[in-house]
Amino acid sequence: MQAADAAGGRAGEQHEAATWRDVVAAYVGLTKPRVIELLLLTTVPVMFFAARGVPDLLTVVATVVGGTFSAGSASVFNCVYDRDIDEQMRRTRRRALPRHIVSPRAALVFGAVLAVASTAVLWGFVNGLSAALSLGANAFYVFVYTMVLKRRTTQNIVWGGLAGCFPALIGWTAVTGSLAWTPVVLFLVVFFWTPPHTWALALRYREDYAGVDVPMLPVVAPAAEVGRQVVLYTWATVATSLLLWPVAGTGLLYPVVAVVLGAVFLVEAHKMWGRARRSDELSEIQPMRLFHLSNLYLSLLFVAVAVDPLLFIG
Incomplete structure (x- = not known):
């Protein structure tokens, strides 16, 4: 308990030292923007293909916004769960949680808000099937890949990677309403x-x-x-x-x-x-x-x- 309090104190001290720009950048970093870019790259082109031309602009915008929120939410939850190993790895030790700029509780709230916002946007402005697929991909990435596969099997990325395949389905269903x-x-x-x-x-x-x-x-x-x-x-x-x-x-x-x-x-x-x-x-x-x-x-x-x-x- 004392160790936890000490860690919390260090986190608070480092958080206070961070500027608001640092905090904003930290929250954005939790969503792994480069991963989002890649996922959107497999969403929007499929919408053009499904429409056999230029799709409805509102549908594209809503799908991009909802998809960004969903992918960002999954990444945030991943960062929270993996914060122990992220702190030890060279590639990830500069992320927000290992640096204690954002607390795990605040990150969980942020991830939950993004998940709810994603579902609301896709359900309200696109369709229920796209919203369900997005929510399913989010849950699969967090509960199956991050919490079960990643630390237990060499096939982690093979089956865990299924979550990253869903944008192709979401882009298609956003335009057509079916698979x-x-x-x-x-x-x-x-x-x-x-x-x-x-x-x-x-x-x-x-x-x-x-x-x-x-x-x-x-x-x-x-x-x-x-x-x-x-x-x-x-x-x-x-x-x-x-x-x-x-x-x-x-x-x-x-x-x-x-x-x-x-x-x-x-x-x-x-x-x-x-x-x-x-x-x-x-x-x-x-x-x-x-x-x-x-x-x-x-x-x-x-x-x-x-x-x-x-x-x-x-």
């Missing part, structure tokens, strides 16, 4: 893309994860095995991306872009695997090359999803 095979294909693209993307980053920070006993694949398996798994999932990603052409009846723009991007993604994945088989040193493996390329791959692929119906070169 179909097209958003399911895009859901699977993100599902297969997540392990190579995340394992590349985890390979870079494997010592951090090992230090806090989080069994990410690069912690428990040799780099060569990680590279092999990355290659398998990258092939699955590219193959699934090409399914959109026959399933959704796209124009020629999308499959051409998917083939070119897929080839580049595969080449880099194979190169990383080759480097990992020759050496276990991070300076030799260069996993961040694949990490950054994977971001570019998904971004440009979904841009093609949005642009294709506007051009429809078929």
Whole structure:
């Protein structure tokens, strides 16, 4: 109890020393804006594709606002639960909770407010199905990935990554009010893309994860095995991306872009695997090359999803 009081005192002292700009930046940081950007990137293009053109502007704005609140809420809850390990990892020790700029209780309230606001916006201005999918993704990320999978299995990011696939479904249902095979294909693209993307980053920070006993694949398996798994999932990603052409009846723009991007993604994945088989040193493996390329791959692929119906070169 005395230790807790002392910790609370330190938190209060550091909070008082922080400026209002620091506090605002800390709350924004809790929502992990870069993750939100990526999730919105897989939401809005699907809305264009579902509308086969430019969707209703109010629907887009409401979906973006509701999706931002939902993803931000999930990230806040994740930061609260993981604050013990975040304080020990180089990549995360500068977050708001490890620095005691925001208290865990205040963060929980903030996360709950965002969750309620997200559901209200999506339910009131979009539709009930989109609101339910968003709330379900939020709950899955917090209760299944963060609280159950992350610290217990090497498959944490494979199944936990399902939460990050839901924006494709939400973007589609926001426009159509129903589900179909097209958003399911895009859901699977993100599902297969997540392990190579995340394992590349985890390979870079494997010592951090090992230090806090989080069994990410690069912690428990040799780099060569990680590279092999990355290659398998990258092939699955590219193959699934090409399914959109026959399933959704796209124009020629999308499959051409998917083939070119897929080839580049595969080449880099194979190169990383080759480097990992020759050496276990991070300076030799260069996993961040694949990490950054994977971001570019998904971004440009979904841009093609949005642009294709506007051009429809078929």
